[in-house]
Amino acid sequence: MVTSNDVGRVEIEDVVIRFAAKKGEVTALARTNLTLEPGTFTALIGPSGCGKSTLMNAIAGFVAPSEGRLTLDGCAIAGPSNDVGVIFQQYALFPWFTALGNVRFGLKQFKLPRSEEIDRARAALDEVGLGPHADKFPQQLSGGMKQRVAIARTFAVGPKVLLMDEPFGALDAQTRISMHGLLLDVWQKHRATVLFVTHDVDEALLLADDVRVMSQAPGRLIRHYPLRQERPRAFNRSGSQLLDIREEILGLLRPQDTLSAF
Ligand SMILES: Nc1ncnc2c1ncn2[C@@H]1O[C@H](COP(=O)(O)OP(=O)(O)OP(=O)(O)O)[C@@H](O)[C@H]1O
Ligand SMILES: [Mg+2]
Structure with a gap:
């Protein structure tokens, strides 16, 4: 029997996404493998243009992968459905x-x-x-x-899956903080699987069970930080390691570091 604890598994297997461009093709997303476990909250962070929205659009069924496959609970994602909700920066x-x-x-x-x-x-x-x-x-x-x-x-x-593409990017800092609390409350009640794109490293670290970092374009996943700290989280709590992880991610996002690391 399927229970609410095991619905909403997203599997991304060997997915590559290319778009037609003036000179041939542009690779928007390099080969990507990722599993989102049911009910988990994953933050996706990476340089502008690395393919975060493209990956979201593929999970939402708006864009078909050029290679590889995407499934939700074992079924191929063939187009938009009620099982996958999407929230963008613009309301x-x-x-x-x-x-x-x-x-x-x-x-x-x-x-x-x-x-x-x-x-x-x-x-x-x-x-x-x-x-x-x-x-x-x-x-x-x-x-x-x-x-x-x-x-x-x-x-x-x-929805079984909720995709959020920089949902709080247009909000002021104070409103953002209250939205974080609200989102965590609603998510903990509904337990959808969340994929949350943000440019804000702190936001990722405060919210997510897993933070995934992408490389420069054409992006692929280069780091995974599983976070098991209790929520609500704070950076200054002793032993939280969040500050160390923040420094590491900020380093990865600096162009020269990203290049030299790969
Ligand atoms: N429909 C499309 N047709 C052609 N190229 C596209 C299309 N959608 C995205 N791209 C290209 O794919 C690459 C990745 O774009 P994408 O929007 O996924 O990046 P992003 O990581 O979401 O960036 P940002 O952080 O600025 O939102 C970019 O080079 C973009 O121009
Ligand atoms: Mg985007």
Whole structure:
């Protein structure tokens, strides 16, 4: 029997992604092998243009790999599905729908009775603390609130996998910190498998079970840091080793170090 603890395994096997370019082809992602275990939180970090979004797009089913295969719970990923939710840096909300309307939109496909659809959407907004703002339109909400609507909309659908591409990149530092707590709370409740792209090493170290670092373009995975420190995490806690890991990753991301290491 499949339980919630063993759904959401993503396997990326020998995947290479190339795009057509003016002069032949460009390799956006060099050969990549990666398994995301069910319910784990992986942060992906790497230089601009190394292929992070390309990898996300492949897992989301938006882009087909040129080589290799991607599976979710053993089934080939052949296109977008409800099993894989995606949250981008830009909130991607419909401006003509309220917060509630945006969450309901994601639920339309289930053809639920109207009252059940509304209840489910309200519950999702409550979960991210937006219950009192359910009837506001996106332009009446702050950046953090808009991203909370996006999180509510995605989790309401019940994805097995959640892909987040620099989701908090446009937010101020204070809002980011509160979004970290909120995301961890919602994730721990739903236990989706999360792949989280960020340029912020600290964000990766504070959130993830596993931090994966990519090389310069064409990117491939060059380091894996399993983090087993309890959350909420702090850099200055004695014995946490987070500061050492942070220095190491920052070193890897400096262009000359990345080149000389490989
Ligand atoms: N649809 C596409 N067609 C052609 N080239 C593409 C396409 N998508 C991405 N690329 C190229 O693939 C490479 C990797 O791009 P990608 O967007 O995955 O990088 P990234 O790691 O997400 O960068 P950033 O950190 O700046 O978001 C880049 O050279 C990019 O120009
Ligand atoms: Mg990107």
